[in-house]
Amino acid sequence: MADAEYLRIINEGVAIWNQTRQMYPGVKPDLSGVVLHDVDLTGVDFSGTDLHNADLQRADMARANLEEANLAEANLRGVDLWRANLRGANLSRANLQGAILASSSLNRARLGGADLRGAILVDANLTNADMEGAITKGVRLPLR
Numbered sequence: 001m002a003d004a005e006y007l008r009i010i011n012e013g014v015a016i017w018n019q020t021r022q023m024y025p026g027v028k029p030d031l032s033g034v035v036l037h038d039v040d041l042t043g044v045d046f047s048g049t050d051l052h053n054a055d056l057q058r059a060d061m062a063r064a065n066l067e068e069a070n071l072a073e074a075n076l077r078g079v080d081l082w083r084a085n086l087r088g089a090n091l092s093r094a095n096l097q098g099a100i101l102a103s104s105s106l107n108r109a110r111l112g113g114a115d116l117r118g119a120i121l122v123d124a125n126l127t128n129a130d131m132e133g134a135i136t137k138g139v140r141l142p143l144r
Helices: 004-011 014-023
Strands: none
Touching: 004 014
């Protein structure tokens, strides 16, 4: 369950959140199960953050840093992750239907069992990504 203090900080906006992350770089925030629909999280630093079971449906997370974040079983349906850093992120069993992952870095990301139907992965870097069991019907794949 999401920590109330982290929830308060993210609700103050991306600038305050990122400033807090810079002040406490070793902290791994718990936002598991958080509900943030249709919010602007452009450029947010969620690196190492626990977001499993989070509901981020239709959030704008372009250029977000999600390196090593735990997004297992998260609802990322329709999320804009254009140019996001998802290196080493756990996206196991996440719902990424219709997500925009164009030009994103998914190096070493774990996508086992993820639902990627209709997702856009054009120019995404999937080097060493684990996609075993992922649902990929209608995915627009990388051109690299």
